[in-house]
Amino acid sequence: MLRNIWCYSVVFFGSALIAAGFNLFLIPHRLLSGGVSGLSMLVGYFTPINISLLYLLFNIPLLAAGWFQLGRRFIVLSIASVVGTTWLMTLIPVIPVASDMLLASVFGGVLVGIGSGVSFRIGGSSGGFDIVGSIITRYRDFPVGNVLVSLNALVILAAGYFDNNWNLALASMVSIYVSGKVVDMIHISHIKVTVFIVTNRTDELLRQLLGLQRGVTKIKTEGAYSHVEKDMLMTVTTRYELAELQRIIKKSDPQAFVNIVETVGVMGSFRKR
8 A cells, every 4th residue: 555655656757757847847948758749749730629638538548558568557657747748838837947948958858758758668658659668678688768769750850840940850759869868767667687696595586586477597606615505596687676686585585695787798698578
């Protein structure tokens, strides 16, 4: 129960940052954030339809698609994020905090990136192309932020064509690039690490580690000084799952020697889902 309250609180905080990035930095300068929100802004700039309503309507089909591909919990949190952002956009006034368009694009991108990143980190998303990016990264090992930048570039090209103002389009691209990089700084599930564990409690540790659905290799070792034989367990996991792995090790064998190394690449079987 407490965990659910924490998750929804974080999602609401992320929604507040996204809505603030939209209404205080991007929309006053007619900038775009890319993806579904960018489409909503683009349509909203040329029609009398409210941008927050467009944001909600455009997200509905993507949320429905994600329900079948990404799991119930992910989409429920994403729905909470989309609804929260839509509601907060109606409460936060559309006023320019920064008079300079470039500054607005950078700080707007930072706020949107942090808001999306914390939603990803808690196990959801901010909706829109975040869902498309998550589906792609389930099957291809790419950073989510890079996927979003690629998808959002298409929206910027459309904006430059229809609005005939490439300064706004290029400033919007800066915002999207900053947002994507901030997402990758916070959402770190694509970063791999190799963990070496020297332990006397092999069986107990294995029971816990195999529950993470990661492969574990057991290697016989011998201390060079003590000549005492021990087992070394080696596993490759993600930075996102590393905290849970460390918790398991501390609980099962507080005396274990652990070496954690960042992994450049992985070949062969590695679970991405």
